[in-house]
Amino acid sequence: MFRHIVLFRVRDDVTDPDVLSAIDALRGLGNEPGVATWTIQLSLDTRKGRIIVEDGTFVDADAFTAWRGGEAHRVVAERMSTIADWWVGDWEE
Template sequence: MIRHVVLFRVHDEASEEDVDAAIDELRSLASLPSVQWWRVERSSDIRKGRVIVEDSSFASEADFAEFRRDPKHLAVGEAMANISDWLNGDYEASSEMSD
């Protein structure tokens, strides 16, 4: 299993409407066929500004690669670049991980 965790640091000038729309767009990626598990939330810790957390998993490297190439993912990534910067962590995890 591949875990994919992204922290989006929203630009200070982005409106709350932009953030809400971005969260909706990120959540829509859960419907992609390669996604095994998907969650998007606002971070409750705002000491470093507004942060959107994307936490997801994929059954295999091939599924994750398929996700990364998907046109819908690419479009959402482009939109996110307009309102945020991000860091991601991708790693192989045990399939026995609990949610």
């Protein structure tokens, strides 16, 4: 299995409807081939701002590489770059 965790720190000037729309777009990425589990949630802890948590498991590293290189991921990543900065953690289990 291949794990992929992203913490998106949403910029302060982004509206709540735009955050909810981004969450919907991120959730759609879980329907791609090779995704074993997929969770997108807005963190309950807002002390450091609004954080969107992406927690995914892929069947293997090759599935992750294909997913990351896909058109759906490119489109959503481009969109997220306009509203957030992020930190990524990837590892094999």
